[in-house]
């Protein structure tokens with residue numbers, strides 16, 4: 766993701782989430798040394814993005830933080846493409862596992878992650894600022910890439 770992409774990425778955030786991240790929040794996340802941020806370009810227009818952090822305790826693990834596709838381009842495989850892209854970056858950085866949080870009331874995203882082989886590990890009550898709940902989901906990256914056909 767380049768600085769020039771930030772405006773369009775925050776527009777997609779606003780179109781996608783009730784509590785969207787601001788441009789500054791996205792900029793700060795993507796500026797972190799351990800962050801990976803990718804955009805989806807369709808005909809030279811940014812139409813989606815995904816961000817993650819490589820968290821290292823004893824072993825590195827890929828934490829997918831944000832993923833969104835512009836509403837007009839959904840259900841065309843771009844979500845899967847972005848997810849595969851970030852998983853490959855994680856794998857190349859030495860991660861074997863990935864995890865993420867998703868609203869329990871977001872069936873589109875849950876289905877996408879399940880298609881990629883992610884499993885629900887636990888429910889985290891009041892995880893989000895507005896008090897809503899999240900599922901924590903995780904997958905082995907190599908298996909997930911196979912499920913996504915990559």
Ligand SMILES: CC(C)(COP(=O)(O)OP(=O)(O)OC[C@H]1O[C@@H](n2cnc3c(N)ncnc32)[C@H](O)[C@@H]1OP(=O)(O)O)[C@@H](O)C(=O)NCCC(=O)NCCS
Pocket residue numbers: 781782831832833834835838839840841842843844845846866867868871872873874876877878880
């Ligand atoms: C979740 C999201 C990224 C999916 O992007 P997408 O480009 O539409 O996803 P894909 O076309 O790659 O779909 C992959 C699979 O996800 C599932 N899926 C996607 N949208 C779905 C929907 N509205 N209802 C049910 N399943 C859905 C399907 O299983 C789909 O496979 P199929 O089309 O072969 O049936 C998109 O809906 C989005 O940006 N939502 C708003 C932001 C968001 O919720 N992000 C996730 C945060 S954790």
